Amino acid sequence: MSAWVWFFQLIQGVMALLLAPLLMGWMAYCRARFQHRRPSSLWQPLRQWIKLFHKEVVLAELASPLFRVTPYALFGILALTAGLVPMVLTDLPLSGAVDVIALAGLLSLARVILALAAMDVGTAFGSLGARREMLVAFLAEPALLMVIFASASLNASTSLSKMAATTLDRGFYLYPSLAFSGVAFLLVLLAENGRIPVDNPETHLELTMIHEAMILEYSGRHLALIEWANALKMLVYFSLGMVLFFPFGLSRGGSGWEIALSFIGFIIKLLIFGVALAILETVSAKQRLFRVPEYLGGAFLLAVLAILLHDLLGT
Amino acid sequence: MPHWNPVPFAQQLLDLFAALLLLIVFAMLSQRRILTLIHLFALQGMILALSIADSAWLTHQPHLYYSAALTLGLKGVILPGLLRRLIGRLGVVWDVETLINIPTTMLLGIVLVIFAFNLALPIAHFSHTILRNTLGIALASVLLSFMMMITRNKAVPQVIGFLAMENGLFFAATSATYGMPMVVELGVALDVLVGMFIFGIFFFQIRDTFDSLDTRKMDHLGRD
Amino acid sequence: MSPALLTVSLILAGWLVLALGSLVLTADWSRRLVFPLCALLSMGLVVACLGHDHSSVDTGYWPIGLAGEVTPVRLDSLSCFFLILLGLVSAAVSLYGAGYFRDMSQTQPEALHRVTFFYPLFLASMGGVLVADGAYGFMVAWEVMALSSWFLVTLDHDVLAIRQAGFLYLLMAHLGALCLMVCFGWLAVNGDFDFSAMRQAHREAGSASVIFLLGLLGFGAKAGLLPLHVWLPEAHPAAPSPVSALMSGVMLKMALYGMLRLLFDLLGHPLWWWGVVLIVVGSLTALFGVLLAALQFDIKRLLAWSSVENLGLLFSGVGLTVLFHSAGQDTVAALALAALLYHALNHSFFKGLLFLASGSVLHATRERKMAKLGGLIRVMPWVAGVALIGTLSLAGLPPFNGFVSEWLMLQAYLLRPDFPQAWLDMTLPLGAAVLALVGALSGYAMVKFYGIVFLGQSRGLDVTMVHDAGYWERSAMLWLAAGCLLLGVLPNQVMGYLNGLTQTLLGPEGRVSVAHQGWLWLTPLSSQRASYSPLILLGLIAMGVLMTWWGVRRTFHGRYRRAPAWDCGYPAQTWRMQDSADGFGQPIKQIFEGIFGLSRVIPDPQDPAPHYHSEVHDPFWSILYKPLTHLLERSSDLLSRVMRARIALYLLYSFLTLLGLLALVTGSVP
Known part of the structure; x- marks a missing residue:
């Protein structure tokens, strides 16, 4: 049994690496469809990155070692987090190493490293992007922690597997507090992944960009690694959301069939999520940057309200 | 293992509606646009109606169904419609400016919620209805609507605040006692409707007198 | 007197001897001898205290004292912990001092x-x-601590600003000392000022509250809690950097020690509302401190404000402990207490490290203003490397030490038991919310600190003249950086040590059991509740990064070419186009404008040489201190009117x- 579990741990890591570009491709596909454009292939992101890997890296003259280490560090950290969040099985041998708070910490570690690297070359856009990223971060991070707090109060645990298992045991149950923190989580997810109301992942327009501004100086394999890491981050957020709010479909081990079934379940959830996000991005417009604090303040408030509701309704 | 006692689905739904009502009041508190405010108010009326219908289902009290239908018609459709026509006729398209900035309002709102919950706690112990948990939420939404009236300086948002407060009171009444007798409810509904007409007339009066709907200008009534 | 206490006493005496001995030596020789010997004594202190058993309490007397009396001394686990903290940090700072003051001789x-x-x-x-x-x-x-540090703060007393900072420091230190004297006067039992007598006494809730x-x-x-914090961001930057490191890293912890000693030892049974007061004051201090830290443009002031923040966090942790303890939840109280003590230790390490690093920057560039610094990573790789560790630790990121204590603190907040006061249940999450916000904001401040000072292009400073830190300095900073990493990845060892301490303070129930799954896993209360394994995490991160690097190099290639920065193709790029320190703080300024005093000079659109200027003030000056001084002046005016008369009137x-x-x-004689 033990060997199997380690095997699944490994499988999940590899699966996450592959699923992340596919998720990106799927979202681009859906968005193109909704906007009446001709969609590109699902494999397009992966193809693009492989092309980038083959290219030579052009380093800015001033770039320090920090700048060069960052893409690897970023990719390593995010691949690690993607390997640790339960996606198919509730319990993985290594998922005890980080609980959900430590997971949030890892995500912010990745962000801080990237922001520092963006400031390294000393260009106008780099520091602008870093500043905006940190602005989003210092508002989104407490909101995320409050979301986690609400779920943790409900499940009396911050361990990822335990939270998922408790919710599974309980069966389907309408929790107002979970509903609130779920919405808050969605808002945070959009902000942290640079999606539409906060940032536009598709433009290089000075007024809108946050994430793109930070990675302007990167090229070749460095750029590919960072973009891949970014896709992994989306996947991590998605699976974290599933663990916190909708772990149904996760398997607790058992037979191979069950695991295969829960894997299919995960894929279906991922597909639905992609469609939903694409709809959301199609119908909404990007906000002004200085509306972002209010947007994320709203997420924070929702999460705090969720905790209060949890106490009040006694559920 | 966390302690939780499974309750029927209708009850879960009710809790959810109560939470949504609170959320809507917060959304109203933070809203800058007047049209959205009216939409939120309509949504509040609808959810109120749904929650009453739900409690009717849960407690098998048919008269609550009528009450729900009345609420839906009056607060979900008629009043918002009236308000929308009113602002159309008045030609008010401006955004609402608040007296205190929105984050501070939100913080005050959270404090009010905690206060209201604690206020409701001893009352809830006496009450034996299944809805007692929601009493705190009802109280909180009354207080929050009141605060919304205070923090706005235009007449229309203030009136919406007033109506939202009435919604909160109504919800409190339902959650504490399974609703009032039908006669009382009809009377209240009529009152609200009449009140709305009076407000409508009042708006035009204010605008004709001051060329504005800013109630701050009414400070000078005595001196002019 | 037990051997441990005797050793500690001898080490303290050794420091005194060094102080006196330095008077007879030449300046250069005293530097060469005093600092390394201080470091040696510090290490001795650590060893002596680590060997001390938790359960035993050693008491003794020093044969010196007022009016021929003796001074009672005592070594218990609380003082041991803080002595270890003192020893660990002062060892590094002393080593650093040996190199840092080289030029001054x-x-x-x-x-x-x-x-x-x-x-x-x-x-x-x-x-x-x-x-x-x-x-x-x-x-x-x-008092000796306050005065000796005052003399160190005012070392450059030719500078007006430093004299003013020193005066403010002296004033606040003595106001605090005055309060403490009254406090001890109230605590004294029948004129007996020994702590042993105070412990025995039974007090009414009222008088205990006054004492609290x-x-x-x-x-x-002393700790710089709101609104008594004003001296801290003035005095700490004014001192030479090793002294700032010692003041921020260790001296501020003395206030924490005093508070813990008073609450859990001398008073014994803290009341629940003290906890509320402490949490509120501490959280507000933390929030205020971190906001102002994010807005500073002087490196040492930024660090000083961040110390205000951290002390706020520590005191809110004390409040949490009090709250749990008074509700009879000693296991949770122990968790909160252990978390805050851990954080105290962590703060000493990373703040000491960052102050020392900023000292090296200051030494090499003669510049404290962020507006002039930048790009130092390329000329001071050593300092930049260790400062990065300090930065990540202070920002509370895994797997460094700041994260562990923050994690434990959050776990303690999560475990809120049912309080008799229902509203406390709902208010406590707000405390956790503040903690989360403070953590995220300190990340912001630290990215600003590191990004502006060490990264980017140099802001007009000639970096070719800049040299990296010397060997003494390097070894000191490496020591602290290693501490940051070790405290981050081996939390169970630290918690095991703290376990004995929490039990002495909170009673036998106050256990922190964190090793349910062996030494690798930090599991407060139970492994079902939460677990965190920083060592495994560190290993996985290292493995992930190395495998990525190896995989990419193996599958593809490692070619690269240097070229000018692209920056969206703008041709003319100068260092002026980077964010300044002011610019980086801009979002904070915009969002929290209402909280602090802000004066802006916005240039006229027609101005040919526009100059934008904005300044942030500590609002407490205008709200509290200015009116106070006005009041004082007016009353002294009144007095002088009375005093204006002739001798006959006197x-x-x-x-x-x-x-x-x-x-x-x-009248009083019957």
Whole structure:
């Protein structure tokens, strides 16, 4: 049994690496469809990155070692987090190493490293992007922690597997507090992944960009690694959301069939999520940057309200 | 293992509606646009109606169904419609400016919620209805609507605040006692409707007198 | 006197001897001897205290004291912990000092002499505070600590700003000391000022509360709690960097020590509302401190404000402990207490490290303003490397030490038991929300600190002249950086040590059991509840990064080419186009504008040479201190009106006073 579990741990890591570009491709596909454009292939992101890997890296003259280490560090950290969040099985041998708070910490570690690297070359856009990223971060991070707090109060645990298992045991149950923190989580997810109301992942327009501004100086394999890491981050957020709010479909081990079934379940959830996000991005417009604090303040408030509701309704 | 006692689905739904009502009041508190405010108010009326219908289902009290239908018609459709026509006729398209900035309002709102919950706690112990948990939420939404009236300086948002407060009171009444007798409810509904007409007339009066709907200008009534 | 206590006493005496000995040596020799010997004694202190058993309490007397009395001293697990903290940090700072003051032996031998005299004295006085077991001994050590650090702060007393900062520091230190004296006076039992007598006494809730509030004022003034924080961001940057490191890293913790000693040892049974007061004051201080830290453009002031923040967090942790303890939830209280003590240790390490790194920057560039710095990573790789560790630790990121204590603190907040006061249940999450916000904001401040100072292009400074830190400095900073990493990845060892301490303070129930799954896993309460394994995490991160690197290199290639920065193709790029320190703080300024005083000068659109200027003020000056000084001035005006008269009138005053006193005396005689 033990060997199997380690095997699944490994499988999940590899699966996450592959699923992340596919998720990106799927979202681009859906968005193109909704906007009446001709969609590109699902494999397009992966193809693009492989092309980038083959290219030579052009380093800015001033770039320090920090700048060069960052893409690897970023990719390593995010691949690690993607390997640790339960996606198919509730319990993985290594998922005890980080609980959900430590997971949030890892995500912010990745962000801080990237922001520092963006400031390294000393260009106008780099520091602008870093500043905006940190602005989003210092508002989104407490909101995320409050979301986690609400779920943790409900499940009396911050361990990822335990939270998922408790919710599974309980069966389907309408929790107002979970509903609130779920919405808050969605808002945070959009902000942290640079999606539409906060940032536009598709433009290089000075007024809108946050994430793109930070990675302007990167090229070749460095750029590919960072973009891949970014896709992994989306996947991590998605699976974290599933663990916190909708772990149904996760398997607790058992037979191979069950695991295969829960894997299919995960894929279906991922597909639905992609469609939903694409709809959301199609119908909404990007906000002004200085509306972002209010947007994320709203997420924070929702999460705090969720905790209060949890106490009040006694559920 | 966390302690939780499974309750029927209708009850879960009710809790959810109560939470949504609170959320809507917060959304109203933070809203800058007047049209959205009216939409939120309509949504509040609808959810109120749904929650009453739900409690009717849960407690098998048919008269609550009528009450729900009345609420839906009056607060979900008629009043918002009236308000929308009113602002159309008045030609008010401006955004609402608040007296205190929105984050501070939100913080005050959270404090009010905690206060209201604690206020409701001893009352809830006496009450034996299944809805007692929601009493705190009802109280909180009354207080929050009141605060919304205070923090706005235009007449229309203030009136919406007033109506939202009435919604909160109504919800409190339902959650504490399974609703009032039908006669009382009809009377209240009529009152609200009449009140709305009076407000409508009042708006035009204010605008004709001051060329504005800013109630701050009414400070000078005595001196002019 | 037990061997451990004797060793500690001898080490403190050794510091005193060093202080006196430095007087007879030349400035250069005193630098060469005093600092390394101080470091040696510090290490000795750590060893002596680590060997001390938790359950045993050693008491003894020092044969010195006021009016021929003796001074009672005591070594228990609480003072041991803080002595270890003192030893670990002061060892590094002393090593650093040996190199840092090198230049001064030629240029300012007199000032150097002052340092070598007051520095060991400062160390000894802090040790004295920790072992004193009576109000007399405590207050004397406390005052010596304040004065010796004051002399170190005002080392460059030719500078007006430093004189002013020093004056403010002296004033606030003495206001605090005054409160403490009244506090101890109230605590004293029948004129007995020994702590042992105070422990035995039974107190009414009312008088205990007065004592608590006085203690909060006294220790709060030292810790820089709102609104008594004003001296801290002035005094800490004014001192030479090693002294700033010691003040921020260790001296502020003395206030924490005092508070813990007062609450859990001398008073015994804290009331629940004290906890609420502490949480509110601490959280507000933390929030305010981190906001102002994010807005500073002087590196040392930024760090000083961040110390205000961290002390706020520590005191809110004390509040949480009190709250849980008074509700009878000692296991949770122990978790909160262990978390805050852990954080105290962590803060000493990373703040000490960052102050030392900023000292090296200052030494190499002669510049403290962020507006002039930048790009130092390329000329000072050593300093930049260790400062990165300090930065990530301070920002509370895994797998470094700041994260562990933050994690534990959040776990303690999560475990809120049912309080008798229902509203507390709902208010506590707000405390956790503040903690989360403060953590995220400190990340912001630290990215600003590191990004502006070490990264980017140099802002007009000639970096070719800049040199990296010397060997003494490097070893000191490496020591602290290693501490940051080790404290981050081996939390169970630290928690195991703290376990004994929490039990002595909170009673037998106050256990922190964190090793349910072996030493690798930090599992407070139970493994089902939460677990965190930083060592495994570190290993996985390292593995992930290396495998990525290896995989990419293996599958593809490692070619690269250097070229000018692209920056969206803008041709003319100068260092002026990067964010300035001011610019980086802009979002914070915009969002929290209402909180602090902000004065802006916005240039006219027609102005050919526009100059934008904005300045952030600490609002407490205008709200609290200015009115206070006005009041003082007005009352002294009134007084001077009374005093303006001739000699006859003065005599009349004396005469009337005499008559009044006599009347009082006759009235009281039956």
